[in-house]
Amino acid sequence: xxxxxxxxxxxxxxxxxxxxxxxxxxxxxxxxxxxxxxxxxxxxxxxxxxxxxxxxxxxxxxxxxxxxxxxxxxxxxxxxxxxxxxxxxxxxxxxxxxxxxxxxxxxxxxxxxxxxxxxxxxxxxxxxxxxxxxxxxxxxxxxxxxxxxxxxxxxxxxxxxxxxxxxxxxxxxxxxxxxxxxxxxxxxxxxxxxxxxxxxxxxxxxxxxxxxxxxxxxxxxxxxxxxxxxxxxxxxxxxxxxxxxxxxxxxxxxxxxxxxxxxxxxxxxxxxxxxxxxxxxxxxxxxxxxxxxxxxxxxxxxxxxxxxxxxxxxxxxxxxxxxxxxxxxxxxxxxxxxxxxxxxxxxxxxxxxxxxxxxxxxxxxxxxxxxxxxxxxxxxxxxxxxxxxxxxxxxxxxxxxxxxxxxxxxxxxxxxxxxxxxxxxxxxxxxxxxxxxxxxxxxxxxxxxxxxxxxxxxxxxxxxxxxxxxxxxxxxxxxxxxxxxxxxxxxxxxxxxxxxxxxxxxxxxxxxxx
Numbered sequence: 322x323x324x325x326x327x328x329x330x331x332x333x334x335x336x337x338x339x340x341x342x343x344x345x346x347x348x349x350x351x352x353x354x355x356x357x358x359x360x361x362x363x364x365x366x367x368x369x370x371x372x373x374x375x376x377x378x379x380x381x382x383x384x385x386x387x388x389x390x391x392x393x394x395x396x397x398x399x400x401x402x403x404x405x406x407x408x409x410x411x412x413x414x415x416x417x418x419x420x421x422x423x424x425x426x427x428x429x430x431x432x433x434x435x436x437x438x439x440x441x442x443x444x445x446x447x448x449x450x451x452x453x454x455x456x457x458x459x460x461x462x463x464x465x466x467x468x469x470x471x472x473x474x475x476x477x478x479x480x481x482x483x484x485x486x487x488x489x490x491x492x493x494x495x496x497x498x499x500x501x502x503x504x505x506x507x508x509x510x511x512x513x514x515x516x517x518x519x520x521x522x523x524x525x526x527x528x529x530x531x532x533x534x535x536x537x538x539x540x541x542x543x544x545x546x547x548x549x550x551x552x553x554x555x556x557x558x559x560x561x562x563x564x565x566x567x568x569x570x571x572x573x574x575x576x577x578x579x580x581x582x583x584x585x586x587x588x589x590x591x592x593x594x595x596x597x598x599x600x601x602x603x604x605x606x607x608x609x610x611x612x613x614x615x616x617x618x619x620x621x622x623x624x625x626x627x628x629x630x631x632x633x634x635x636x637x638x639x640x641x642x643x644x645x646x647x648x649x650x651x652x653x654x655x656x657x658x659x660x661x662x663x664x665x666x667x668x669x670x671x672x673x674x675x676x677x678x679x680x681x682x683x684x685x686x687x688x689x690x691x692x693x694x695x696x697x698x699x700x701x702x703x704x705x706x707x708x709x710x711x712x713x714x715x716x717x718x719x720x721x722x723x724x725x726x727x728x729x730x731x732x733x734x735x736x737x738x739x740x741x742x743x744x745x746x747x748x749x750x751x752x753x754x755x756x757x758x759x760x761x762x763x764x765x766x767x768x769x770x771x772x773x774x775x776x777x778x779x780x781x782x783x784x785x786x787x788x789x790x791x792x793x794x795x796x797x798x799x800x801x802x803x804x805x806x807x808x809x810x811x812x813x814x815x816x817x818x819x820x821x822x823x824x825x826x827x828x829x830x831x832x833x834x835x
Contacts, residue, residue, distance in 0.1 A: 334388075335444040335834045336364045336436070339469075340429065340455040342421075343373025343396075345641045347449045349726050350471045350558045350583040352377060354447070357583075359388035361830045366436075366443075368392045368429065370421070371399040394428035396421045415527055422454045429458040437462075445833045447556065451531045453538045465833075468539065470557045472725050472746045474567035474577050475753060476516055477555065478506055481571055483519045484536040495521045505570025507757060514752040517744040525744070539575060552576040556829065558583045558725065560814035561821040563732075563758070563807070580826045582729040582811050588708050589733060589812050622665060622702050623709060629663050632717030635787060636710050636736075637666040639722040643743035647683065649777050653720075654690045656783035657699060662791065664699040665710065711736050718790050719761075720783070723750040735808035737761050737800040739786040741778065760804045762786050762796065 337358055341351035348369065355365040365388060369377075374393045397420045429446075436442055446466040448455040459466040470477050482503050483491055493499045494512035502509045512520045518529040542553040552573065558581040561568065568577045582589075626634065635657065639645050645653075650668070657664045668687070694701050707727065710716060711734040719731045723740045728750050731738050738761030740751030754761045764778045764786050789796045814822040 334362055334364045335830065336366070336441055337833070338366050338368065338429075338433070338443045338446045338459075338464075340368045340425075340446065340448040340452055341373070342449055342452060343370040343376070345376065346724055346726055347471060348373055348376055350581070351449055351469065353583040353585060354469060354556075354558075354580070355389055356385060356586075357580075357826060358830065359385050361827055363388070363830060364441075365389050366392050366432070368394070368425075368432070370394060370396045370425075372396075392428075392432060394424055396424055418527075418531075425452075426454050426458045429455055430462060433459065433462040433464055451535055453535055456538065467829075468535075468555045470555050470577075471583075472558070473750060473753065474557045474559050474564040474570075474579070475506060476746045476749050477557065477575075477577065478503060478567055478570045479510070479516060479519065479749065480532055480536050481539070481575070484533055485540060491515070491519050492521055503570075505566060507566050508752065510749070510752065514748055516746050516749055528745075554578060554829075556580050556826075558729070560811065562810045562814060578825045578829070579814070580822050580829070582733050582814070582822075584726075584730050584733050585708055586815070588712050588730075589815055622700060622705055623713065625700055626665070626710070626713045626715045629715035631714050632791075633663055634713075634715045635660065635662050635664040635718045635720055635791070636716050637664060637720040638705075638707060638727070639741065639743065640724045640727065641669075642724075643722055645743075646777070647686070650690075651686070652777055652780045653783060654693070655780040656787070658693050658697040659780065660784055660787055662787070663715075664694070664697075665705070665716075666694070666699065666701045667705050667707075668701050668703065670703055708734070718787060720787070723747045723754060725750055728754060729811075732758070732760060732804070732807045733811040735804045737790045737797075737804045739764060739783075739790055758803060758807060760800050760807060762789050762800070 337355075339351055339355050339358075341347045351367065351369075355367045358365050367389065369391070371393045374391055377391065396417070398417060433443060433446075443464055446455060446459040446464050447469050448466060449469050449471050456466045456468075487501075487503065490501055494501065494515065497512050500509035500511050501515065508514075512522075517523060518525055518532060523529055539553055539555065552575065554576045555578065557564075557568065557577050557579050559568070560579045560581050564579070568579055571577065637653065637657065653666075657666065668690075670687070691701050708730055711719065711730055716736055718739060719727070719736045720739045720741060721727050721731065722743050723738065724745075724747055728738070738754055740747075740754050740761055740763040742748045742751045742763070751761075751763045755763045764782055766776045766778050767782075790800055791797060814820050817823055
């Protein structure tokens with residue numbers, strides 16, 4: 322094929338613009354979504370910030386050679402992505418968000434216009450949660466847009482009901498025993514089961530306002546399309562077998578379409594998608610020589626797993642956003658050491674920065690914890706490839722914050738969970754894991770001794786949950802059986818032969834191509 326003919330063929334492929342926030346929980350599914358679009362014949366331009374691109378760079382060698390390009394803009398914070406969820410940083414978060422909106426909007430408008438001028442126009446814009454400014458930019462340039470919802474369909478249902486007439490019912494959750502029942506959903510929810518931003522004690526009002534705006538935009542689009550007999554489509558990182566009722570709960574209002582699980586295809590034994598590995602956990606190793614005897618390098622933790630018995634290891638990670646308190650880390654450490662089980666704990670150093678005196682204390686605690694871990698047959702690492710670890714046969718349990726990416730990865734790889742939710746959708750994800758899909762159990766939080774308004778999960782409770790999930794009793798047998806079941810169903814969903822998510826995504830591509 323001549324160069325001119327090849328260029329002409331490339332231009333006939335639908336060109337999709339995917340826009341994502343630079344946090345890990347957004348980047349991962351957006352990247353996998355983009356790769357799958359490429360496998361279905363699309364050209365994709367993935368847009369994120371400079372700092373977000375840096376998180377993708379480590380895996381760029383295994384991305385598709387053709388069809389996927391990454392475009393970046395500066396949000397004014399190129400050296401870092403804000404990871405703290407502390408309410409004391411609300412002003413800083415608001416300023417950063419304002420810069421992201423202003424700079425991102427301008428970049429998108431210019432990118433859309435320049436591609437149109439150059440004869441490579443976009444067919445559609447797809448954006449992840451809360452980036453309604455991306456949709457606004459697309460509308461200004463007469464480009465259709467679609468939301469890629471990267472949390473469970475159940476959580477979208479909850480937010481939609483909260484904004485559309487049910488807010489007073491949620492306010493009743495001041496009573497912790499009050500159960501919210503919502504149309505079309507298979508379970509009821511108390512305050513501990515709901516996303517943290519919709520309960521009366523919500524510590525993140527800025528996030529609630531952003532989510533309200535997202536839902537109001539969807540509701541408004543739905544009302545407009547109602548008049549034309551169409552329904553607003555939302556692509557969801559889930560699959561029909563997992564959340565069929567939730568996907569249909571808003572039928573007639575939103576057309577929720579399952580296109581997940583959006584995890585690397587190499588871990589789903591799927592051959593039609595280009596193989597790529599993209600690490601869920603991107604905690605940067607410090608490289609301090611003093612830690613070499615305890616902190617093992619990336620290849621070594623997999624070698625260590627090779628030496629462990631099948632399904633014997635507890636893998637522990639609380640994600641890249643939440644900051645776990647010193648007291649809580651102490652309780653987790655005591656539980657792991659006393660459990661008698663080998664464990665692999667991803668514990669970030671950068672989350673432990675504090676004042677000089679406190680920093681010394683934290684460093685001393687960490688050094689002691691690493692020594693205890695080594696004596697107990699465990700390992701503490703600053704970084705690991707989560708999907709690699711979860712796919713290893715030695716791992717028998719995942720002690721997790723139940724972020725949606727981690728939850729899906731655990732289910733896709735058949736690993737039972739102990740849910741340790743922190744905030745956002747994690748509370749609801751844990752509820753689904755324990756009561757609907759029954760692939761794990763949830764820890765019980767008690768008020769922290771001495772007051773102060775804090776809460777901690779104590780050593781004994783963590784041990785109890787680990788024993789339930791990894792033991793030989795009825796609970797352990799049930800969660801392992803269900804984990805195997807959902808693993809197979811997840812893989813089936815993305816298969817070419819009868820896979821619902823594969824068919825749904827192909828239908829989306831066909832629609833934007835026509």
